[in-house]
Amino acid sequence: MPRRDPELPEGTDQVIRGASATGGEGGGALLAANESGAGAGTERLVTQVRDQVSSLRGQAGDRVRGFADDGKARAASMIDEFGGVLSDAARSVDERLGEDYGRYAHRAADAVSSFAGSVRDKSVDDIIDNTRDFVRKSPAVAIGIAAVAGFALMRVIKTGLDDVGVRRGSTRKGDD
Numbered sequence: 105m106p107r108r109d110p111e112l113p114e115g116t117d118q119v120i121r122g123a124s125a126t127g128g129e130g131g132g133a134l135l136a137a138n139e140s141g142a143g144a145g146t147e148r149l150v151t152q153v154r155d156q157v158s159s160l161r162g163q164a165g166d167r168v169r170g171f172a173d174d175g176k177a178r179a180a181s182m183i184d185e186f187g188g189v190l191s192d193a194a195r196s197v198d199e200r201l202g203e204d205y206g207r208y209a210h211r212a213a214d215a216v217s218s219f220a221g222s223v224r225d226k227s228v229d230d231i232i233d234n235t236r237d238f239v240r241k242s243p244a245v246a247i248g249i250a251a252v253a254g255f256a257l258m259r260v261i262k263t264g265l266d267d268v269g270v271r272r273g274s275t276r277k278g279d280d
Contacts, residue, residue, distance in 0.1 A: 169228065172228040173228060176223060176224075176228055176231065177224070179223060180220050180221075180223040180224040181220075183216060183219060183220035183223060184217060184220040184221075184224075186216055186220075187213050187214075187216035187217035187219075187220055188213075188217075190209065190212055190213035190216055191210070191213040191217075193209055193213075194206050194209030194210040194212070194213050197209045198210075
């Protein structure tokens with residue numbers, strides 16, 4: 105076995121001319137070939153990552169659109185039910201107070217039912233565009249509506265939490 109040069113890396117028995125990255129013409133050509141190959145590999149990797157991100161973005165968009173469509177259908181159904189409740193209330197007002205007062209309640213019920221129909225008929229994108237236009241045209245009204253909706257939501261949540269606390273309290277008293 106030939107004697108090993110102590111400056112050579114482990115597993116190397118001899119120096120091959122042109123293999124050095126710094127020495128000779130062959131080394132420079134080899135280095136340039138490696139750099140261009142690495143650049144092409146990196147470019148392919150970047151392209152693959154972009155394609156994957158695009159695909160995932162499309163899938164996420166489809167899922168969000170599905171959830172939005174489900175939410176729109178539920179909201180339209182709830183608004184329609186509210187219109188039905190208003191309609192029943194309008195009939196009750198007709199019976200108790202007369203048709204003059206019931207007319208206003210019927211108009212409100214019809215307006216709510218019409219709104220439910222328009223929500224059902226429009227796409228999610230149309231609803232978002234209409235909402236943006238409304239907020240741009242009258243931001244003060246939009247802020248007022250958001251404040252009232254937030255207040256109502258907090259009351260509903262607080263009432264639900266109070267009901268849970270009352271049930272827990274009555275359960276504990278019954279256990280004693």
